[in-house]
Amino acid sequence: MKKVYVNEKWCLACHLCEYYCAFAATGSDLMYKVLKNAVINPRIRVEEKGNISFAVSCRHCEVPLCVKGCISGALSEKDGVISIDKSKCVGCYTCVLSCPYGAIMPSDSGVMQKCELCLSTKEGEPQCAAHCPNGAIVYEER
């Protein structure tokens, strides 16, 4: 299965991935229209310290602790992709407690959000990887 992989050697901490992530969810055609002055809440987050930086998003784990621990049945796995049914989520945070990567977080509405590989967006594939200028984020089969 294709997944998002990160190589910190090439990451410049430009945070473009975070912008493209936030933008992908809007369905809009122009980024500045929807993100200008907005506080973004992306599902991919860059960690940086000194000259080290890297982006973190859902690993779509083979043993997804978030799915197995989900108390409401909102998180599920299909064909290796882990997604969340926001209508079922009550925002209990058990997935935040479970995820070893800290890759799941509340959305602006309070229920949880996570990377779903942009599969349901019009682009149909992860926009963080598609727009990473340095190849520090790739979407590929390994």
Added chain:
Amino acid sequence: MNVKTYKYIIIGNSAAGIGTVEGIRRIDGVGSIAVISSEPYHTYSRPLISYLLEGKTDTERMKYRPDGFYEANGCDTYLGVSVSSIEAGPHTVTLESGDVLKYSKLMVSTGSEPFVPPFKGLESVPEKFSFMTLDDALRLRNAIDRTAQPKVLIIGAGLIGLKCCEGIYNTVTDKKGSITVVDLSPKVLSSILNDDAAAIVKSSIESKGVTFHLGQTVSEFDGKRAVLSDGSELSFDILVLAVGVKPRISLVKDAGGETERGIITDKYQKTSLEDVYAAGDCVQSFDISCGKSRILAILPGAYRQGEAAGLTMAGCAYAYDCAIPMNAIGFFGLHMITAGSYEGDVYTESDGGSYKALYYKDNLLKGYIMIGNVARAGIYTSLIREKIPLDSVDFGMLCKEPALMAFSQKYRAEKLGGVVI
């Protein structure tokens, strides 16, 4: 008599039972499965009953698995049907109707039941409820709806009592009623919080207008009146008993299986009875954060044990051997996450509405408590669960905030970069 035979029989239709079905079906796509439960409902999320009363979910959305789950997994269901006994020798279970079903492998995932200590005069209380099932929640809601200015008394300031408090709060407050909580322990959530954390949570709930009487028990009930151990009296309309829960062990115990407080199993969830497995709230789990066998009674653990048992029952031995206590819970928008055991040295930090305590010993993180800011708590959980040596990470940085930056470059390359090392 024609006895119906199944390859797998699962008693209990909740987290552990569903985990068992999913575990079995990963290995065995065809073996016949029967799911039996006393509760007459499609599998639902037990912890969501408070959210149901709060209006944050409904009976459709709180289904633990979608409609069609049983058909898709080839399960016969016996819902609203109780098992009265297990006959381990002949491999049969007897239903309350007297019908007998035969199994090759049996899962006992009977969960827990409310523990009610013998209160003097309890039988005189007209409206009293537990808060464990969907039916409990619906009946409690009905009682509140029919009472003008309902005064609700909750016995138990643990997870279930306080979740119930939150669930009914809006309705009770809208009706100009009141909620009072009594607990024998001097602090709230005594099983998961230390004193400082409990004080923060208590005052936050108090600020909503909920009254606490802690370090107190009820010495006597008399109709709609309770006398507390310090002699003071409370009047109430509706009583919720949430003192505690106990594992439902009788089926296995009566069949001659080994039990202590909970059902005893090996690491594959097998009981001492041949071909009988058990998982979830009804069993004792081995807590790797303190090295002891104890009752954990949490949903993620129930699911994982059920899944491990299902895989094993279907012929692919699998152990869920990294159980730890862990809870994510919130009250009135204040979230908290706790995990592990609170032993060893402690790092604490509090700032505004947030609080954090990290417990560490022998070069390992043993447990933690986070209140308010709980972002990325799972990174701490993974340190406990995977027993990652603290000298292999930047623990000083981790104390400040959970981040992958504090791990080695090698760890990150493996986890984020898919580099196989």
